[in-house]
Amino acid sequence: MNSTLTGAVASYLAQVRAELSDLPPGELADVLDDVTGHLTEVAAEFEGEPTGIALQERLGTPHEYAAELRTAAGYPPRTQPVTDQNPGNRALRWGLIATLVGPFFVAVAVFAGGQGASAFFGFVGFVILFGAAYLGVRALRGNDPRVVLDTPRGQRGERQIRDLIEQIPPNVRKELVTIGQPVWWVLRGAVGGGGFFLLFGAGAVAVVGAIGGAVLSVWVARRTQQDRRWLWYVIPLNVVAAVAVPAFLSAAFLGAYSGVFDRSDYNNSSNYNPPSDGLRWNGSEVTNVYPFDAQGKQVSVALYTQDGEAITLPLQGCATDNNNSGTKNSNILPHAVATYVPNEKPTEANPDESVCKDEIKAPFTPPQFPTTGPTSNPTPTPNPTPSAKVTPPPAKPTPGATLTVQPTR
Structure with a gap:
């Protein structure tokens, strides 16, 4: 093996150098020359390139090896911590x-x-x-990654x-x-x-x-x-x-499977499972219902299913949050909706700038209801009875004419 140390031998020498780094530069160079020669001779005794464990079994750890060098050369023990140079x-x-x-x-x-x-x-x-x-590659400092x-x-x-x-x-x-x-x-x-x-x-x-x-x-x-x-x-x-x-x-895979599953749901109505909670229309959640009569007047109604179950919606009025009765839903529609308006008369007990007000009027204008057609109720005109006989009124007498009356027998 040549004098250029590589692999585990070079790593061992670097650790010994770190242990002796407190020595004067000139003396450190002389010691490292001797150590390099010794490590070269030891490495040549192995059949192949030695491992770190093999070197430590032969020479001891780098710390022990450096301590023996200090004792042999009469250097004092190291007092400063050793920076990892491996x-x-x-x-x-x-x-x-x-x-x-x-x-x-x-x-x-x-x-x-x-x-x-x-x-x-x-x-x-x-x-x-x-x-x-x-940083890992830089830490190698040109050494073999092994x-x-x-x-x-x-x-x-x-x-x-x-x-x-x-x-x-x-x-x-x-x-x-x-x-x-x-x-x-x-x-x-x-x-x-x-x-x-x-x-x-x-x-x-x-x-x-x-x-x-x-x-x-x-x-x-x-x-x-x-x-x-x-x-x-x-x-x-x-x-x-x-x-x-x-x-x-x-x-x-899940995306493709979901796409197939969704298509099968729409193609096969028996596989469709509607949402179990709430009221929905065309896929959107319904939070309130505003009924109108045939004349376009907003009315209040109670909604039920074909089985007689109440169709309830969550209350939205000002008293909803403070409702301690446990009633949070109702099927009497429309529900009052909480709106906030400026507080015209603030008091010391209620200094808020706005107050809550229940609004039950629909927030939209319904379409105009037709005056004729199926929803209108015009007054029917009676048809004449075919069997009835109409008797014309008697004619008025002509002036100057003589009215003759026939006696009735």
């Missing part, structure tokens, strides 16, 4: 923030009720995700992931890699690109965003195979996709 620890810490915190806010945005809340939480989630991922696997937390995580992978049958694992992986690349990109525009209310370009997202996702996947630093971005985005893809597919 790039693997910091890179892993930022990676966990990008993987857990960022997708959490994105998940809240996916399931948020309002569009404004969805846009806000989505923006916060993506800012945290990409910001933490960028240095995170040399940290205790990274090693535990690697073992857990390997244990889960080993639970999958080998033939299934092969299919997941050869077929499932490309499908996942396209699916996560399409849902991510289209969902991003839908999240911010730009549904018109969602299809274009889905196509662009799929292409970008495949390119990023290929790029990640060449440069592992892209994992700081890809893994959090995979977590987001793991939440968004099922949610998107479920919403699409």
Whole structure:
């Protein structure tokens, strides 16, 4: 192995440097030259590149190794706290923030009720995700990304992931890699690109965003195979996709099913279930009824169903809120509606600027009722009786004529 330290060896040297950072710069450089040579010799004794655990089993922890150097060289013990100089620890810490915190806010945005809340939480989630991922890559400081696997937390995580992978049958694992992986690349990109525009209310370009997202996702996947630093971005985005893809597919399925169900309701009247509460007309809620008689005069009526049940509506008058009798509904219509008018005579007991007034008159003008037609009742004209005989009145006598009267026997 050459003198350029990489991987776990470089991470171990960085931690030793942090433990000895309080030494004078010249003496620190000399000590680190000796430590670099020693670590190179120790690493060459392994068959491959050693892990962080293997180095600690051989040399002790970086803190213990630095303490032995101080004792051997006669340096005093360190009194200042040590700043974490392990790039693997910091890179892993930022990676966990990008993987857990960022997708959490994105998940809240996916399931948020309002569009404004969805846009806000989505923006916060993506800012945290990409910001933490960028800081994680910067924390590597040019080291191989595998240095995170040399940290205790990274090693535990690697073992857990390997244990889960080993639970999958080998033939299934092969299919997941050869077929499932490309499908996942396209699916996560399409849902991510289209969902991003839908999240911010730009549904018109969602299809274009889905196509662009799929292409970008495949390119990023290929790029990640060449440069592992892209994992700081890809893994959090995979977590987001793991939440968004099922949610998107479920919403699409439920929307399609709801559309079919709604159409079947309208096509088959036997499946229609009208609302159980309240009075509705053409789909709108009826809060009051204003009856008029045939002459267009507003009247008060009591409404009942064909079964004799009262059709009641909630009271709306001024006394409704203070009604302690328990009567909140009535079928005597129309109901008085509470209106507020200026208080012309304010008193000390009632200094309000407005007072409540019950108004029962209809707030609209009914259409004009016809004077003729089915609703009018004209006086009928009697027809003459055919069997009746009309006797004409006797003629008046002509002046100068003689009226002769025949005696009746």
